[in-house]
Amino acid sequence: MKATRDWFGDALVDVAADHENVLVVNCDLASATKTTRFKQTFPERFFEIGIAEANAIGVAAGLAQEGYRPFIASFGHFLTGKFLEIFQSVGLNNAGVVLVGTHAGLAIGKDGPTQMGLRDLALMRSLPNVEVLQPADGVETRAMLAYAVTHDRPIYLRLCRQPQREVHDQDYQFRPGHPDVVSHGTEVAVVTMGAMVPVVLDAVELLAPTGLRPTVVNASSLPLDVPATGDLLRQYRHVLVFEDHFIRGGLIDEIGRIVLGLDRHIRFHAWGVDDYGQAGSPEELYERYELDAPGVASRIRAVTGANTPEIGGSKQ
Known part of the structure; x- marks a missing residue:
């Protein structure tokens, strides 16, 4: 049993090996968002912006406009808290950024509502050109990452902190928007x-x-x-x-x-x-x-x- 943020960290390294345009824009949360392995494997493709999500969104949007596929990772609450920057830099420009929001929902526990990702879906659903993806397990996480690198549309990837079991077998095929x-x-x-x-x-x-x-x-x-x-x-x-x-x-x-x-x-x-x-x-x-x-x-x-x-x- 692993959290989808852990499966994401592994899958990101795998897809990046086949797609040289995949980058990570980090907000001083590599350990929490599980992008440390990417940093170790592809240090030249890892950009540390620090505790500055608003700036990181602008950097990621600029990289996307130059043909890269940047993944910007932070707690979902913090990342979508910079909704103006997402709206202006990513949404309006149709910039191909993958916004990765971890620690979704109540599972952050004692850190409380100042860090809980409880309003992120409402914000990201309001943007007409942003896809929202939330995997249920490792199989689906890997399938979503493989899908995310095949196009350059904006994506919000919502990930959890709590460990969970697999609910799909290895034959599962992800179909965007399909129940x-x-x-x-x-x-x-x-x-x-x-x-x-x-x-x-x-x-x-x-x-x-x-x-x-x-x-x-x-x-x-x-x-x-x-x-x-x-x-x-x-x-x-x-x-x-x-x-x-x-x-x-x-x-x-x-x-x-x-x-x-x-x-x-x-x-x-x-x-x-x-x-x-x-x-x-x-x-x-x-x-x-x-x-x-x-x-x-x-x-x-x-x-x-x-x-x-x-x-x-x-x-x-």
Whole structure:
């Protein structure tokens, strides 16, 4: 089990070996963002800007305009906090920068809301030419990196801190914008992304004694393919979204708009972080916001199976 930031660090070195235009623009966080190995392998392609994300974004945009594929890495909260610079230098110029935001969601724990990446999706989704990618495991991380170096469009790559297991096999093929069904069920579709994918899969296992078997959808890249996603979701009576992000502006809004446009009535439910976040251990925080496996299972049960047996350990 590894965090997607760790898988990213390894995959970046691998793709850079085949693509000489790949560079790293660093913000004094090589150890935390896992770009140290890149620095050691390709020191002439590693640019240390220091604790100056705004400046680093301008440097990366300039390098992209000269034909390079720069990866600028920092905590997601800090990087997207320089939204004006991203808007002006990357977005408006359609500069081919890969913005790598690590420490997504609540898992930064005791460092608290001043460092939690909880609003980054809302910001990056607002830019019409920026793709958002959030891998669920190592297989998907490598597939996304291989994809990212094949074109020069702006990308925001959202990575997690917490270790997680693989949910894909080696035959997995990443298709941008396409909903990825990782577990098939009936009646209920649960949509999530990133580190929440294995959590939702664990919640589904907790629900097995109740007779509920939701389909689990990994929405790992945004914007989603609306026709493909709509065709998938219209098969279900309930669509639920769980995300490690504010309840506004992120995946919940993306899926809600798609469901709203369907030609049939579907019950839509969603959960995320409803305040600025808190300081505590990751385990305490995910339990507080009911984004751990028992909490997710309890939420699914509450809206879709009121007469099913209670789930041990979950909050009612």
